[in-house]
Amino acid sequence: MDLYIYYRVDRAHATPLFGKIKGVQAMLQARLGIAGALKRRPGEQDGLQTWMEIYQGILPASAEDFTRTLDRALEDSGAAALIRGERHVEQFEDVAPCA
Numbered sequence: 001m002d003l004y005i006y007y008r009v010d011r012a013h014a015t016p017l018f019g020k021i022k023g024v025q026a027m028l029q030a031r032l033g034i035a036g037a038l039k040r041r042p043g044e045q046d047g048l049q050t051w052m053e054i055y056q057g058i059l060p061a062s063a064e065d066f067t068r069t070l071d072r073a074l075e076d077s078g079a080a081a082l083i084r085g086e087r088h089v090e091q092f093e094d095v096a097p098c099a
Contacts, residue, residue, distance in 0.1 A: 001060045003067070004090045006052040013082040014049060020079035021053065027073060034058060034066065048084060063091065 009017055018038070025036035034055055041050040058066050067089065074080040 001058045001063050002054065002056040002092045003058060003063070004052060004054055004092065005070075005087055006050060006090075007087045008048045008084040009051050009082065010084055011044060011047045011049060013084075017051075017079055017082040020074075020077045020082065021051075024070070024073045024077050024079060025053075028055075028070065032066065032069070060093070 021038055025038070029035050034057065037054040037056075039052040039054065041052075055066070055070075071080075074083075
């Protein structure tokens with residue numbers, strides 16, 4: 001299962017948030033073996049950027065635990081306070097071929 005998490009970031013918070021998110025992702029890689037990617041939609045709207053975190057290869061049985069660990073890490077790092085509005089979490093799984 002893969003998680004895609006997107007949210008808005010004020011231009012003024014982009015640099016500090018980048019460091020915090022990369023730190024959280026390094027911790028998740030070291031502790032859980034799950035690497036994260038960080039993307040940004042090109043451009044801005046009203047001084048806000050749209051960012052996306054991607055986490056791939058999460059076992060379905062551990063997705064809820066992973067999400068809780070990620071949320072806690074974002075709070076502990078101070079990253080959550082730099083995000084504007086809600087974080088939107090989407091789960092996707094591979095499409096199995098039809099037999």
